[in-house]
Amino acid sequence: MTANTIRRIGVFTSGGDSPGMNAAIRAAVRTATKNGLGVMGIRFGYQGMIDDDFVEMYHESVSNILQRGGTILKSARSDDFRTEAGRKKAVENLRKHKIDAVVAIGGDGTFRGATVLHDEFGYPVVGVPGTIDNDLFGTDETIGYDTALNTAMEAIDKIRDTADAHDRLFLIEVMGREAGFIALETGIASGAELILLPEAVKKIEYIRNTLNDVFKVQRRSSIVIVAEGDETGGALTLADKLRDDFGKYDMRVSILGHLQRGGSPTSHDRVLASRLGSAAVQALLDGHRSVMVGVINYKTTLTPMHKTWSKKKSIDFELLEMAKVIR
Ligand code: F6P
Secondary structure, three states: OOHHHOOEEEEEEOOOOOOOHHHHHHHHHHHHHHOOOEEEEEOOHHHHHHHOOEEEEOHHHHOOOOOOOOOOOOOOOOOHHHOHHHHHHHHHHHHHOOOOEEEEEEOHHHHHHHHHHHHHHOOOEEEEEEOOOOOOOOOOOOEOHHHHHHHHHHHHHHHHHHHHHHOOEEEEEEOOOOOOHHHHHHHHHOOOOEEEEOOEOOOHHHHHHHHHHHHHHOOOOEEEEEEOOOOOOOHHHHHHHHHHHHHHHOOEEEEOHHHHOOOOOOHHHHHHHHHHHHHHHHHHHOOOOEEEEEEEOOEEEEEEHHHHHHOOOOOOHHHHHHHHHHO
C-alpha cells in the first residue's frame, strides 16, 4: 500500500481514558477531512473493531468536545483482541468499512495491539500517546499527564490543610501503574516530605528513618506520596508497616484513585493533543506505517511503534534527588 491509497482512516481510543483524548480525536478528524479523507470512528477501541461498532465522522462530529474529559469514542481493554480469531474479525471489519489505516490513541497496551495489527496484517497504524501515566518511550509527555498532575496536586493541597491542622502524617497513593512519573512530579509540586516510586526502591528502614528525621526537626504535618506500583505494596500496606512507630502522628491513608483520570484537560494537554492528533494523520499522509507521534524537546517526533512499549522511559533521577534536598 502506498501513501496515495489512503482514502479513509479509522480513529479509536483504547485502554484507560485520559483528559485530552477528545482534543486528539478532534484534531485527527479535522486534519483528515481537510485533506479529503473519510473518517470512521471506532467505538470502544479494539473491542469495537471486533464487535463492528463503527460510526462515520465529519468535521461537525467533533464540535464542542475539545474541553471535555473522557472520550466520545468510548474506551475498553479488549481480551478478545488477544486471540487470533478476535484479531481476524477486527481486520475483516476494518476492510468491510474500507478503512485503509488507523489512528490509535492510548497507552502501551494500545500500542502493543497496534504493533500486531501492522506486523500480522500489514495494517498502517499511527499511535497518539494518551495516558495519564506518562510511561511511553518516544515522547516527553503523554496526553492527560499534565491534567492528572494538576488534579492530584490540588487534591493533595486540600489534604495538606487537614494534615497541617491536626499535625498528621498522611500517606497518599497516586496512580501510574508500574511508573512513578505522577508520584514524582505531584510530590515535588505539593512539597511532599517523602516520595516513593517503583524506579527508586526504598527499604522500610529508610522510610522510617526519613520520617523520624522530619518529625524530629519539627513536629509538623507530613505527606508521603506513594506510587501505586511502588515496592511497598501501596499506601495501605505501607501504613500497616509504619503503624507501630508512627501511629502517634495520627496517620491517615488517602488513595486518590480514578479522580486523577477525569476532568477537563489543561490548556497544556489540549495543545499537546491537538498537535499530536493532527501530526498522526499527517504521518499517514507522509507514508509512515507503524509509528507513534510524540513531542521531544518541543519538537514533534516519530518513534517506531514497537519501541514505544518495549523500551523503558526513565524518570528524572536528578529531580528525585533535588526533592530530597528541598523537603
Ligand atoms: O493507565 C492508566 C491507569 O489509570 C493507571 O494509572 C492505573 O493503574 C490503571 O489505569 C487503572 O485501570 P482501571 O481503570 O482499569 O482500573
